[in-house]
Amino acid sequence: MKRFSYLLCAYLFCLILPIGLSAQTISKEELVFLTSEWKGERFEDGRPKIPDNIVERAKAIGLDDAWTILRNMGYNNQFEDGWKLVHDDVTVVGRALTATFMPKRPDIEKSILERGHKQGYIGASNAWPIDMLQKGDVYVADGFGKVAGGTLIGQTLGNSIFNKSGNGVIFNGGARDLQGLLQIDGFNAFVRDFHPSFLEESVLMGLNTPTRIGKAIVMPGDLVLAEREGVLFIPAHLAEEVVLTAEFIVLRDNFGFEVIRNGRFTTGQIDSQWTDEIKEAFLQWLKENPSEGKMTREELDKLMEKRTW
Incomplete structure (x- = not known):
């Protein structure tokens, strides 16, 4: 039994032995395993390669919004x-x-x-x-x-x-x-x-x-x-969803401020699950304000379906 424990420890240690690097590292295969939720392109070293456009768009989102989205997904240990x-x-x-x-x-x-x-x-x-x-x-x-x-x-x-x-x-x-x-x-x-x-x-x-x-x-x-x-x-596999959701939160807030101010909808209506009437009004608002962004009804329904923010 002791010999088995020793061999098991030795095997686990081998998983983190250096592979072509000077300090302790993990193999590319192990990194792929640990980030297996990522399905996209990777760097040669195994790191997930989040698309450049997602990285660029992340510069415009709010940290508070991104933190809340991650917390609602169960990722509670990502902020310092x-x-x-x-x-x-x-x-x-x-x-x-x-x-x-x-x-x-x-x-x-x-x-x-x-x-x-x-x-x-x-x-x-x-x-x-x-x-x-x-x-x-x-x-x-x-x-x-x-x-x-x-x-x-x-x-x-x-x-x-x-x-x-x-x-x-x-x-x-x-x-x-x-x-x-x-x-x-x-x-x-x-x-x-x-x-x-x-x-x-x-x-x-x-x-x-x-x-x-x-x-x-x-x-x-x-x-x-x-x-x-x-x-x-x-986490890399959540990056696109977090960015898209955070972008929508900004759009929702801008839309909400306007329609509440002009009396078309109430704060309670905007802060609740949206009715079809509000969704159509939002999509029309996007058409009238193209600089704010673009979104299809399908994308909007998908975002609202997961809404916990």
Whole structure:
């Protein structure tokens, strides 16, 4: 029995052995398994590839609406707050590329560095996730909340990240060179705090793996929506539905404000399940206001059918 338990543990450990990467990772097959609800295109590393147009449209939706939609779907552990930002007015939206750091242990760090350098990685391990970034990615790293000595980037790496991804970062840890980071136009970093120290006593232990950011679980490829009030990690397979529903909420509110103001319908009617009369009035309103968006009766019925917001 003991031998069986040992073999089982050894087998499970093998599932997360490095496959072509320097820090601990999971195989592409395992990542596909863990994100099996995703049925679309994937990156070579196995991450779900949310379509660019969905990522772009996500920049215009409200975080509060997206949070509520996810909660109503039963996804209660996707949000984390308590951040400090480089820019208060720069939203970060994109696909998550994840990294997990742990407190340094010399023997482990030695092995990881030796293997990484043989595979062509250069310098310290905190730069390696940056080498994997693609346009639209958001670098999401768990630095176990460390600030002093836990500064995962400064001005140099911040510029490198922005040049590769055109995007920002989410770090459960610290950053340095705030004044330098402020000069990167369009860049933002959500961190626990800023500190003048350099990164020390930390080692990269997970790359492109599931990770935890505070109270939230993050999978590689999740849609990151980060605004001043916090960060929401939307599972890839729900990204399109969340974005479409959030867009409809904005349309519904704009329509509702107008028809309530002119007395055509009451607040109670708009805030309840819509009658056929309201649905037809809404579709007509969209025709008369094409800049607001487009929607078919079928799409509207589908959204209203699931309505829990």
